[in-house]
Amino acid sequence: MLRQFFKRHGFLLKLCVIALAIALFCSVFVVMGWGSLLHRVGGTIIYPFQWTFSKIGDGVSGFVQYFQDVDKLQDKIDALEKENESLKAELNDAEIVRQEQLWLYQYLSMKNEHEDYAMCAASVIASSGQSGSGDYITTMTLNKGSAHGIKAGMPVVTVSGLVGMVTEVGINQCYVQTLINTSSSVGALSVSTLDKGLLEGDFACLYEGRATLRYLPHDAAVAVGDVVVTSGEGTVYPYGIPVGTVTEIKVNPYSRTKEAVVEPFTDLSDLDEVIILTSYIRYTEGDHNPNGGEE
8 A cells, every 4th residue: 555655646755855855954054054155045046047037027028018009009090090081081071162162253253244144053963975085075964954944055154165055955954065076066266367167076186175166268367376266156155155275277178178176265074063054145246255245
């Protein structure tokens, strides 16, 4: 029995014997007055272990603190990103309000300047271009229709100049053909030379967002840089609406007449708001100038 007990618990008994021996050894040193020496020796032996465990503890503490700092930094970054998105939204809203106020100011200014025009402001709710027109609009849908007094054949303009005319009307919407549409035809003239022609949409310059002033006299003096306005001839457009600027003069190879390529004043690649002229007083060249005031 004892042999089995010692066999099973031999290691534990050895540890107990070693512990008693160390305790007896220390007691003898203390009794002999060598306690301070024992303390110094023990401290010398234990110090490396204390230093190692201290550094390990510091490292673990620093490691934990690092991740805590990273979490705090990430929280600050997330908060700043949210604040940045909020500021961007506020700036966008402010820009929208500024654009709306600018449009209203320009609309009211045009209304005061042209008391001979009855106007209806409208928003572009859809737009498209013909094949080959690139980013330029040739047809558009507006949010005003017969319920607002809109009829086919009414001119459409912006504060910059001519856009086109209404071609179809629904109850609450209408469809507009812009002046660069290849089906468009507008009587126009050069302000400086009074040379008259017919401004038509042209496949040759459609991609550039331009139209061609055709059927000019063979001796027309129109030149690059001339301003072109509506001539008032026909039943759609009043006299003097700004159309655009001449960018090129050429000769038609078939009719041998001069033609002028015209770049519209209105940016037909970016339209949000327009004005429909629901009625106007008809003038001719003799009693009205292109700027809208009587001569």
